[in-house]
Amino acid sequence: MTTIAIVNQKGGVGKTTTAVNLASYIAKAGKKVLLVDLDPQGNSTSGLGVDKSSIESCLYDILINEKAVEDIKINSNISGLEIIPASVVLAGAEVELVKEFSRETKLKRALEKIKGDYDFILIDCPPSLGLLTVNGLVAADKIIIPVQSEYYALEGLSQLLHTVQRIKTYLNPHLSLLGVVITMYDKRTILSKQVEEELKKHFPGKLFEAIIPRSIRLAEAPSHGKAIMQYDWLSKGAAAYKKLAKEVIDLCRQETSA
Ligand SMILES: Nc1ncnc2c1ncn2[C@@H]1O[C@H](COP(=O)(O)OP(=O)(O)O)[C@@H](O)[C@H]1O
């Protein structure tokens, strides 16, 4: 059982797209998966076909009202994949957590009770390094950092790694980087190649082989409430996320058997 936070404080780098599609392909490989939507925007929630306006309770109730995960989690439209949904009320948790006792470990303690029911728990973090993301990092064993293939790709990564280091020191000593995944890659541009080389230098041995191409199909799928394997399983983006899922499963298997 591995808990993985998908994290990068920059918005629009492909965290949610990675969370949804990685979760769905891991589930398709026969694993039991829980996706935790830690972003008040709820894009993972709607991306998996859950109508945000119809949900009565969400992750907020787990973090602030001490509701049990069992009472909040719902089935996605993919077999083996459940989700703890998010809605806008979760934005309030960022503020309300400040005055709570053990505010950084709320998610960790909630997930501890149900961990045994899953092979993988994936956490889709919001685009900030605030208390919600801290809860994600404290609850996780591993992190995956999606990096968008663009000019400022590496900007902000040192701040992110600094935060991860602080979490390790004070709150979660066994947290570690599972890998960095390049998203929105355009193989026709020199820039994409340069970003790839830079990342190889900065994260030796930690760059996933799977590289996610820029693909209109990946961008369209969420508006239909579908993962790419449901929307267009023959697309390049689908193949890339399927490959990423295999790498993640294999890496985690190696680590647990080591
Ligand atoms: N590989 C990709 N190719 C094309 N568009 C993408 C790709 N990955 C994500 N997108 C689009 O880019 C936007 C930001 O992606 P998203 O996953 O929501 O990022 P984040 O969660 O980091 O904010 C969304 O509109 C999404 O559909």
Ligand SMILES: [Mg+2]
């Ligand atoms: Mg997102």
